[in-house]
Amino acid sequence: MSRTCCQITDAQFDEGVAKQNLKDYLSRGPAKHTKLILQAVRSLRLKNASLLDVGGGIGIIHHELMQDVVERAVHVDASSAYLKIAKEESAKRGAADAVQFIHADFTDVETEIEEVDIVTLDRVVCCYPDFQRLLTAAGRHGRRALALTYPQETWYFKAVSRLANFVQRLRKDPFRVFIHPVAQMESLLRELGFARTQTKRIFLWEMSLYEKK
Ligand SMILES: C[S@@+](CC[C@H](N)C(=O)[O-])C[C@H]1O[C@@H](n2cnc3c(N)ncnc32)[C@H](O)[C@@H]1O
Numbered sequence: 001m002s003r004t005c006c007q008i009t010d011a012q013f014d015e016g017v018a019k020q021n022l023k024d025y026l027s028r029g030p031a032k033h034t035k036l037i038l039q040a041v042r043s044l045r046l047k048n049a050s051l052l053d054v055g056g057g058i059g060i061i062h063h064e065l066m067q068d069v070v071e072r073a074v075h076v077d078a079s080s081a082y083l084k085i086a087k088e089e090s091a092k093r094g095a096a097d098a099v100q101f102i103h104a105d106f107t108d109v110e111t112e113i114e115e116v117d118i119v120t121l122d123r124v125v126c127c128y129p130d131f132q133r134l135l136t137a138a139g140r141h142g143r144r145a146l147a148l149t150y151p152q153e154t155w156y157f158k159a160v161s162r163l164a165n166f167v168q169r170l171r172k173d174p175f176r177v178f179i180h181p182v183a184q185m186e187s188l189l190r191e192l193g194f195a196r197t198q199t200k201r202i203f204l205w206e207m208s209l210y211e212k213k
Contacts (some may be wrong), residue, residue, distance in 0.1 A: 006078045006105055008129065013079035014048055014174040017185070020033050021058045022085050030060050032121050033149045036200050036207035038064050040147045043198070044211070049117035052076070052141050054106045054134075055124030059086030066095050074113055075174070076102045110137040121148040123205070131180040133189060137191035139210075146194060146210045151179045182206070 011167055024031075030038060038061065051073040053061045057159040062073040077083050080103050090096045102109060107130075121134075128134045139146060151157045161177040168175055186208075194210035201207075 003004045004078075004146045006103070007072070008174050009078040010080055012127075015081040015084070018058055018079070018081040020083040022080075022089060025063075025185045026057065030064060032180065032202050033205040033207065034060050034064075036205075037120055037149060040198050040200075040207060040209040041120070041145070043209075044118075044145055046144065049118055049144075050074075052116040052119045052138075054088055054111065054119065054121045054138050055127065056086060056120075058061060059123070060090055061120050061122060062087060062095070062099055063093060066098065070075060070118070071101075072098045074100045074102065074116065076104060076106045076109065076113070078103070078105050090137060096124045102149060107133050113141060115141050115143050117144045117198060118142065118148055119146040122160070123149050125185070125195050126178050127175075127181055129176070129178055131178070135185060135188050137193065137196060139189055142194070142210075143157075144211065144212055146189065147207065148210075149205050149207045150182070150185070151171060151177075151204055152180060152201060152206045154204075155181055160204075 027156050046069055048071040051070045053064055053075050056075040056077055057136050059075055083101050083103050087101050090099050119138050121138055125131050142158055158179055162178055189210050195213050196208050197211045199208040
Protein backbone atom coordinates (compact mmCIF):
# COMPACT_ATOMS: atom_id res chain seq x y z
CA MET A 1 0.00 0.00 0.00
CA SER A 2 1.39 3.44 -0.86
CA ARG A 3 2.07 5.73 2.07
CA THR A 4 0.31 9.07 2.51
CA CYS A 5 2.02 12.46 2.63
CA CYS A 6 1.45 12.57 6.42
CA GLN A 7 2.98 9.12 6.97
CA ILE A 8 5.99 10.03 4.85
CA THR A 9 6.61 13.41 6.48
CA ASP A 10 5.88 12.09 9.98
CA ALA A 11 8.78 9.69 9.50
CA GLN A 12 11.05 12.34 7.96
CA PHE A 13 10.27 15.25 10.31
CA ASP A 14 10.04 13.48 13.66
CA GLU A 15 10.12 14.86 17.20
CA GLY A 16 13.93 14.77 17.39
CA VAL A 17 14.23 16.92 14.25
CA ALA A 18 11.49 19.25 15.49
CA LYS A 19 13.16 19.74 18.90
CA GLN A 20 16.52 20.45 17.24
CA ASN A 21 14.83 23.01 14.93
CA LEU A 22 13.30 24.75 17.94
CA LYS A 23 16.64 24.79 19.77
CA ASP A 24 18.33 26.34 16.71
CA TYR A 25 15.56 28.92 16.32
CA LEU A 26 15.63 29.93 19.99
CA SER A 27 19.40 30.30 20.00
CA ARG A 28 20.02 31.79 16.53
CA GLY A 29 16.68 33.19 15.34
CA PRO A 30 15.00 32.30 12.03
CA ALA A 31 17.07 30.62 9.31
CA LYS A 32 18.20 32.82 6.41
CA HIS A 33 15.61 31.49 3.94
CA THR A 34 12.85 32.13 6.50
CA LYS A 35 14.18 35.66 7.07
CA LEU A 36 13.69 36.34 3.35
CA ILE A 37 10.00 35.45 3.67
CA LEU A 38 9.64 37.54 6.84
CA GLN A 39 11.25 40.57 5.19
CA ALA A 40 9.08 40.19 2.08
CA VAL A 41 5.88 39.96 4.12
CA ARG A 42 6.89 42.92 6.30
CA SER A 43 7.60 44.97 3.17
CA LEU A 44 3.84 44.85 2.44
CA ARG A 45 3.28 46.94 5.60
CA LEU A 46 0.14 45.07 6.62
CA LYS A 47 -1.31 45.21 10.12
CA ASN A 48 -3.67 42.79 11.91
CA ALA A 49 -3.36 40.44 8.95
CA SER A 50 -4.40 36.81 8.67
CA LEU A 51 -1.84 34.18 7.70
CA LEU A 52 -1.94 30.66 6.34
CA ASP A 53 1.40 28.91 6.75
CA VAL A 54 1.43 25.68 4.76
CA GLY A 55 4.05 23.20 5.95
CA GLY A 56 4.90 25.65 8.71
CA GLY A 57 7.21 23.27 10.59
CA ILE A 58 7.75 24.47 14.16
CA GLY A 59 5.80 27.67 13.43
CA ILE A 60 8.63 30.18 13.08
CA ILE A 61 6.77 32.34 10.55
CA HIS A 62 3.76 32.92 12.79
CA HIS A 63 5.86 33.14 15.99
CA GLU A 64 7.71 36.02 14.29
CA LEU A 65 4.92 37.77 12.35
CA MET A 66 2.58 37.80 15.34
CA GLN A 67 4.90 40.37 16.86
CA ASP A 68 3.90 43.05 14.35
CA VAL A 69 1.95 41.93 11.26
CA VAL A 70 -0.31 38.98 11.93
CA GLU A 71 -3.29 38.78 14.24
CA ARG A 72 -4.46 35.22 13.54
CA ALA A 73 -2.95 32.29 11.71
CA VAL A 74 -3.70 28.84 10.36
CA HIS A 75 -0.79 26.42 10.44
CA VAL A 76 -1.20 23.24 8.38
CA ASP A 77 1.48 20.59 8.47
CA ALA A 78 1.74 16.96 7.51
CA SER A 79 4.17 16.29 10.38
CA SER A 80 2.51 15.72 13.76
CA ALA A 81 5.83 16.22 15.60
CA TYR A 82 6.40 19.66 14.05
CA LEU A 83 2.83 20.68 14.89
CA LYS A 84 3.19 19.54 18.50
CA ILE A 85 6.35 21.60 19.00
CA ALA A 86 4.81 24.59 17.17
CA LYS A 87 1.73 24.42 19.40
CA GLU A 88 3.78 24.23 22.61
CA GLU A 89 5.89 27.22 21.53
CA SER A 90 2.76 29.24 20.61
CA ALA A 91 1.32 28.49 24.06
CA LYS A 92 4.54 29.73 25.70
CA ARG A 93 4.18 32.96 23.70
CA GLY A 94 0.54 33.35 24.77
CA ALA A 95 -0.60 32.99 21.15
CA ALA A 96 -2.15 29.50 21.18
CA ASP A 97 -5.72 30.82 20.82
CA ALA A 98 -4.80 32.90 17.78
CA VAL A 99 -3.41 29.97 15.79
CA GLN A 100 -5.40 27.09 14.34
CA PHE A 101 -3.24 23.98 14.00
CA ILE A 102 -4.23 21.38 11.43
CA HIS A 103 -2.43 18.07 10.95
CA ALA A 104 -3.02 17.16 7.31
CA ASP A 105 -1.84 17.18 3.76
CA PHE A 106 -2.95 20.72 2.94
CA THR A 107 -4.38 19.69 -0.42
CA ASP A 108 -6.79 17.33 1.37
CA VAL A 109 -8.21 19.98 3.70
CA GLU A 110 -7.89 23.22 1.72
CA THR A 111 -11.65 23.50 1.07
CA GLU A 112 -12.23 23.68 4.86
CA ILE A 113 -9.86 26.64 5.24
CA GLU A 114 -10.89 30.26 4.67
CA GLU A 115 -9.10 32.88 2.60
CA VAL A 116 -6.39 34.85 4.38
CA ASP A 117 -4.29 37.92 3.62
CA ILE A 118 -0.96 36.11 3.33
CA VAL A 119 -0.01 32.55 2.44
CA THR A 120 3.50 31.26 3.08
CA LEU A 121 5.28 28.06 2.07
CA ASP A 122 8.85 27.96 3.35
CA ARG A 123 10.75 25.01 1.75
CA VAL A 124 7.52 23.06 1.23
CA VAL A 125 7.07 22.67 -2.53
CA CYS A 126 10.38 20.77 -2.61
CA CYS A 127 8.90 18.10 -0.30
CA TYR A 128 5.78 17.57 -2.38
CA PRO A 129 5.63 15.75 -5.73
CA ASP A 130 2.64 17.59 -7.24
CA PHE A 131 3.52 21.30 -7.16
CA GLN A 132 0.51 22.19 -9.37
CA ARG A 133 -1.92 20.72 -6.83
CA LEU A 134 -0.15 22.27 -3.84
CA LEU A 135 0.33 25.77 -5.31
CA THR A 136 -3.16 25.91 -6.81
CA ALA A 137 -4.63 25.10 -3.40
CA ALA A 138 -2.32 27.60 -1.66
CA GLY A 139 -2.89 30.36 -4.24
CA ARG A 140 -6.67 30.08 -3.91
CA HIS A 141 -6.36 31.13 -0.26
CA GLY A 142 -4.26 34.29 -0.61
CA ARG A 143 -6.17 37.60 -0.78
CA ARG A 144 -3.08 39.82 -0.80
CA ALA A 145 0.12 37.85 -1.20
CA LEU A 146 1.88 34.52 -1.28
CA ALA A 147 5.54 34.09 -0.36
CA LEU A 148 7.50 30.91 -0.86
CA THR A 149 11.00 29.53 -0.83
CA TYR A 150 12.15 26.70 -3.08
CA PRO A 151 15.42 25.29 -4.38
CA GLN A 152 17.14 27.24 -7.14
CA GLU A 153 17.18 25.35 -10.40
CA THR A 154 20.96 25.00 -10.45
CA TRP A 155 22.98 22.02 -11.68
CA TYR A 156 24.57 21.53 -8.26
CA PHE A 157 21.25 21.48 -6.38
CA LYS A 158 19.92 19.05 -8.99
CA ALA A 159 23.01 16.86 -8.50
CA VAL A 160 22.68 16.97 -4.69
CA SER A 161 18.97 16.13 -4.81
CA ARG A 162 19.56 13.25 -7.26
CA LEU A 163 22.16 11.80 -4.91
CA ALA A 164 19.92 12.33 -1.85
CA ASN A 165 16.98 10.64 -3.61
CA PHE A 166 19.20 7.74 -4.67
CA VAL A 167 20.24 7.20 -1.03
CA GLN A 168 16.59 7.41 0.02
CA ARG A 169 15.71 4.71 -2.51
CA LEU A 170 18.47 2.45 -1.18
CA ARG A 171 17.16 2.99 2.34
CA LYS A 172 13.63 2.18 1.09
CA ASP A 173 12.50 5.52 2.52
CA PRO A 174 9.77 7.09 0.34
CA PHE A 175 10.64 10.71 1.19
CA ARG A 176 12.03 12.57 -1.85
CA VAL A 177 13.32 16.05 -2.66
CA PHE A 178 11.77 17.75 -5.70
CA ILE A 179 13.19 20.60 -7.74
CA HIS A 180 10.17 21.94 -9.55
CA PRO A 181 10.41 24.21 -12.62
CA VAL A 182 10.31 27.80 -11.38
CA ALA A 183 8.84 29.14 -14.65
CA GLN A 184 5.91 26.72 -14.40
CA MET A 185 5.29 27.62 -10.75
CA GLU A 186 5.26 31.29 -11.76
CA SER A 187 2.87 30.80 -14.67
CA LEU A 188 0.50 28.81 -12.43
CA LEU A 189 0.45 31.61 -9.84
CA ARG A 190 -0.01 34.19 -12.60
CA GLU A 191 -3.11 32.33 -13.76
CA LEU A 192 -4.41 32.58 -10.19
CA GLY A 193 -4.07 36.37 -10.37
CA PHE A 194 -0.66 36.90 -8.77
CA ALA A 195 2.30 38.90 -10.04
CA ARG A 196 5.86 38.21 -8.88
CA THR A 197 7.07 41.39 -7.14
CA GLN A 198 10.26 40.23 -5.38
CA THR A 199 12.83 37.48 -5.85
CA LYS A 200 15.85 37.00 -3.62
CA ARG A 201 18.44 34.24 -3.51
CA ILE A 202 20.48 32.82 -0.71
CA PHE A 203 22.87 29.90 -1.14
CA LEU A 204 20.68 27.05 -2.50
CA TRP A 205 17.34 28.77 -1.98
CA GLU A 206 15.21 31.30 -3.82
CA MET A 207 12.38 33.31 -2.29
CA SER A 208 9.62 34.87 -4.35
CA LEU A 209 6.89 37.18 -3.21
CA TYR A 210 3.72 37.18 -5.29
CA GLU A 211 1.11 39.89 -4.85
CA LYS A 212 -2.51 39.83 -6.02
CA LYS A 213 -2.97 42.07 -9.05
C1 LIG B 1 11.55 21.10 4.95
S1 LIG B 1 10.18 21.22 6.03
C2 LIG B 1 10.07 22.97 6.20
C3 LIG B 1 9.46 23.40 7.51
C4 LIG B 1 9.44 24.92 7.70
N1 LIG B 1 8.55 25.55 6.75
C5 LIG B 1 10.83 25.47 7.59
O1 LIG B 1 11.21 26.02 6.55
O2 LIG B 1 11.59 25.32 8.58
C6 LIG B 1 8.79 20.87 4.99
C7 LIG B 1 7.48 20.87 5.76
O3 LIG B 1 6.41 20.82 4.84
C8 LIG B 1 5.44 19.90 5.33
N2 LIG B 1 4.66 19.50 4.17
C9 LIG B 1 5.10 19.02 2.98
N3 LIG B 1 4.07 18.82 2.14
C10 LIG B 1 2.95 19.18 2.82
C11 LIG B 1 1.56 19.20 2.49
N4 LIG B 1 1.11 18.80 1.30
N5 LIG B 1 0.69 19.63 3.43
C12 LIG B 1 1.13 20.04 4.65
N6 LIG B 1 2.42 20.05 5.00
C13 LIG B 1 3.32 19.62 4.10
C14 LIG B 1 6.27 18.82 5.99
O4 LIG B 1 5.52 18.08 6.92
C15 LIG B 1 7.34 19.65 6.67
O5 LIG B 1 6.94 20.11 7.92
